Amino acid sequence: MLFLLFFNSELKAANTSATQSADNETGSSVPAHIALIMDDIGYRQSDRLALSLPLQIAFSILPDAPLAQELAQRANQQGREIMLHLPMAAYTQANLGPIALTADMSAEQIGEVTHRALNSVPMAIGVNNHMGSWLTEKNWAMHEVMKTIKTRGLFFVDSRTTSESVAESTARELGLPVARRHVFIDHRLSPESMQQQFSRLIALAHQQSLAIGIVHPHPQTLAFLKQQFETLGSQQIQLIPISHAIKPSLPTEPAQTQKTMQP
Numbered sequence: 191m192l193f194l195l196f197f198n199s200e201l202k203a204a205n206t207s208a209t210q211s212a213d214n215e216t217g218s219s220v221p222a223h224i225a226l227i228m229d230d231i232g233y234r235q236s237d238r239l240a241l242s243l244p245l246q247i248a249f250s251i252l253p254d255a256p257l258a259q260e261l262a263q264r265a266n267q268q269g270r271e272i273m274l275h276l277p278m279a280a281y282t283q284a285n286l287g288p289i290a291l292t293a294d295m296s297a298e299q300i301g302e303v304t305h306r307a308l309n310s311v312p313m314a315i316g317v318n319n320h321m322g323s324w325l326t327e328k329n330w331a332m333h334e335v336m337k338t339i340k341t342r343g344l345f346f347v348d349s350r351t352t353s354e355s356v357a358e359s360t361a362r363e364l365g366l367p368v369a370r371r372h373v374f375i376d377h378r379l380s381p382e383s384m385q386q387q388f389s390r391l392i393a394l395a396h397q398q399s400l401a402i403g404i405v406h407p408h409p410q411t412l413a414f415l416k417q418q419f420e421t422l423g424s425q426q427i428q429l430i431p432i433s434h435a436i437k438p439s440l441p442t443e444p445a446q447t448q449k450t451m452q453p
């Protein structure tokens with residue numbers, strides 16, 4: 191994952207404390223990893239409070255949002271990773287904002303608008319979808335989106351707003367570095383519900399060594415997360431930047447050398 195090395199130095203300091211606390215308590219054992227993406231950044235004044243969270247948490251910023259530029263710059267100065275939160279058509283009626291991939295667009299328009307969205311968050315190193323339960327089920331649309339993202343050399347994280355999403359598989363086919371969201375932490379804002387979801391994230395991380403969660407800049411979420419981070423070390427969990435959680439896609443066509451040798 192050479193393209194990630196650039197970010198390592200800046201995030202090294204942020205990683206150190208979590209790593210050390212896990213190592214101190216578990217001897218030589220390797221901690222499981224979680225990565226978190228803070229979605230929907232850019233519309234609320236209170237989004238600024240999210241800057242106080244650990245630097246490993248990526249900000250995914252909505253294109254052309256009123257606070258998009260300010261927050262992207264401040265987060266970037268902190269050494270935090272920035273993503274584009276790309277609005278996509280959903281089955282439910284939703285205001286997707288000024289730059290969005292809507293259901294009435296042609297393939298060409300999908301490509302154009304994806305470019306515009308990427309231009310509006312130029313510091314983004316990756317993309318995930320905002321909404322998109324309709325669009326991420328469409329092969330032709332995901333092909334256009336991923337083709338465009340690929341020209342910028344960015345990674346994609348499928349937010350999985352529908353179980354029928356083909357976003358991740360399309361990204362993989364086109365060779366983009368890719369990952370998927372495992373758990374939404376704060377769909378419900380009660381402490382009990384967030385605790386349940388966060389525990390699911392931790393359990394998944396222990397099972398599969400890495401789990402990716404999505405959170406939102408609600409004041410309740412920020413307060414909840416700050417509490418959780420104090421206990422990660424004792425649970426042998428290390429919080430890592432999202433770029434460290436992305437897998438490069440393997441070539442889809444295996445080498446045919448052996449077959450061509452056969453009659």
Ligand SMILES: [Zn+2]
Pocket residue numbers: 229230275319320321
């Ligand atoms: Zn969103």
